[in-house]
Every structure is written in structure tokens, then in C-alpha cells.
Amino acid sequence: MIEPSSQLSGEEEILIEVTLNGRRLKRRVKARQHLADFLRQEMELTGTHLGCEHGVCGACTVLIDGHTARGCLTLAVQMSGKCVDTVEGLTESGQLAELQEAFITRNAAQCGFCSSGMLLTAYELISSNETLSRGEIRECISGNMCRCTGYHAVVDAIETVMTRRGKHQK
């Protein structure tokens, strides 16, 4: 059983061991701190954005063990033993390069607030070996709100990458 290991100013801190962007690290985290705050405040990874903080907007999307998740609906302490990937890690490793290039070419990022979440959702989408129509792409990004693009350009960008990879079905 993982038990609280220290009590600081009434707020319990718990030791977690997490693989963050490919690097294993140990950190003490507050029980109530959600993953997005942990990334932004403790790890200074501010690419993960916070919009609504109740799971609606998708700006805080990260990958947990390869699957997208809401950073605001996950506690940092729950990440012990897990692999977390953020937009910074996947950018550094080049895994997002093709999508990022398509986002720029198709003008799928304007203010950029939704872009990191949008990219990770798109990344999970193109990593699955499914062939998707534009309607299905829309469905898959329906959990990521964008107030600038009207989504059309985002669908264009994802479709571009899918087509290039030969996974697109008309």
C-alpha cells in the first residue's frame, strides 16, 4: 500500500516515480495536485495548457501510457509507475514533426492555445491503424475546443498526414 510519507503544512506529499517524456524521475507531489498543474508548476513544462479544468476543453491533453488523457482529470499522484508524454517530449523526439508541419502548412493553429492538445489527440489518431473519413476525424477531435480555426483547417492538417501515410479513405 502506498502511504503518505510526509505531512507538510497540512498537505500530504507523496513520492511518485514516473517516466516523463522518456526520463524516469522521482518527485514528491501533493495529493490534490492534478497532472497538468504538476507538469506546468513543478516540471516547468508549460506546453500543456489549462482551459476549463473540468475535462471539457481538451487543452490539457497529454499521453498516459500512449493514450490521450485529460491532465486536469488525472492526479499527479496517480501517475506513479506510468509513462507520461507531453507536447514537449514528442516535439523533441520528432514524433510530432509531420503533424506540426501539416498544422503550419494548413494554417491549423492560430492563437495556439488548443494546439498542443489538438496535436496529441491527432497523434493518437494517426498512430492507430484506422482509416478515417473527414467526419470521423471531426468526431475524434470533438473533445478539443478551438475558438479560432473553425476546425476545418485542423481536419485538413490531420487528413493531409493520414493521406500521406496511405491510411485515408475517401
Place this chain on the structure above:
Amino acid sequence: MKARNFRYIRPASLHDAYQALAENVGDAVPLAGGQSLLATLNLRLSAPKLLVDISGLCELTGESYGDGVVRLGALTLHRQLLGSKLVKKHVPLLARAASYIGHVAIRNRGTLGGSLAYADPAAELPACAVVLGATIEVGGLQGEREVKAEEFFKGLFETDLRPGELILGVRFPIQQKGTVIGFDELSRRRGDFSLMGLAVMATMQQGRIGKARMVYFGSVDRVRLARSVPSVVEGLELPLQSNSPFEAAVRKDLDAEDTIGLRASTKLQLATVLTRRVLNSMTGATV
């Protein structure tokens, strides 16, 4: 907003979880996928003193099939409902309904047991459990017991779970030959909470509806089997051309009241439209 302070433990076994919940009755809340719980914590709609993280308990995972029943562990993810061959073949209603739950990232973490235990009347899986006649296995320090889905949902966010009890798994009878399913919901935006939804399982003969089990969800106080609509649609030929055969029955089954943002007449209109839409979608396709 940020959650209030709480303590967190991750029990190593189911028994440890029972113990932790029993020792902290009233203060402790189990945490599985957290996709509803974390939102209510962040909004400070709830403020438990202790979260008991059951998400790592292997006793609550797994899927199996036998004796005409598919059993799914409480920690089955919505994503797994969509991907499971067993589910697709034997309880396709669950796969169909899961596609309506939130968005991809929510379905990647949200769990079957969590959805049933939370008992949001706008949620998809409680309605499916009732329509399918599922049996819910629950356990606690006092032992294990089974509850019929029809008797499990007591009211708005209220279930038959006693303090300290957890859902362990759910047994779904497999879909019988000659039966069809129907499912749809109406919401303001894709992935949003349903304003009105309908899950149906019915026998069909030569394009006519036979015995139907129907559950409305969304703007209702709790999910339960509709009594009136199934009796008036029995024997009707699909596709239905008008709403008149069942309009009065919908009114009777829903007992709708005005609530903030949604008038009773709107709820009835949504349910009526949905009833015809879902029933007409069921034409033919038998398992």
C-alpha cells in the same frame, strides 16, 4: 478551480481497499477512472477527505464469457467496450453506447464500474445495464452480493451501494437471436451530457416490434424500464410513420417536470422524436 485538500491512498489489494473504505465511512471515496470525480473535485462540488485509488486492483479487471453471460470487471475502460470482440459479438449495445460517452480522452480513462456507481441519469452505461438486465456484483468488508441493474439505480446519483461497498464487476446476458438493439441520444454538442437518450432491446418478427425493453436517460431522475411505450409499440410495423401511436405513452413513462433550462414540454418533444428515430433505426438488423 482546484480541488480541496484530501488524503490519497492506493491499496495493494481488494481487501485493503475494503478496509480503507470501511474505516473512513463518510470521508472516503473510491477513485477509479476519475473522469467524473475529478471534475466534481475541481469544481468543489464534492470534497471527500480521502481518495482510495482502486484503479490498480487487478481483481477488478478482465472480461470473460460463458453460460450465456459476458462478465466485465468494474475497471473495464469505455475504450475497451469499443474495442472488445467479446462485447461487439455478444453485447453490441455496450459498444454502441460507449461511442457516445464523452470524447476519446475521457473514454481512455473512464470505467464501467465508475459510471454505474456514479449513477448520473444522463450517463449511457446505467441505461444499457438496465435494458440488458445486467447483474451488478458488489463487495465490501461484510461480503459480496449481487444486485439486479433494475434495482440498483435508486435516484439522482443514488444507488443500492452501501457505505464501504465497491462494484466488482457486471454480468451481461448475451443478446439473443431474433432481438435487435437501438441506441441514440440528443445533446447540445457532441460528447456533451445527453438531454435525452434512449436504449432499446426488442424482439422483431417480420418487421414488427415484439417485446421491447426500453430505458430513457438524460433528463430523468433515474434510469428505469419504461412501462407504457413498450406496450403500445408492441406489434407495430416499422418504420413508424408518425408519433401518434406512442406520444401519450411517452408522457406517462417520463413524468417530465420543468427544470432550469429545460421545460417539460421540450423533454417530451425530445423523447418523442428520439423514440421514433431509435425504433425506426432497428428495422431488420438481427443478431
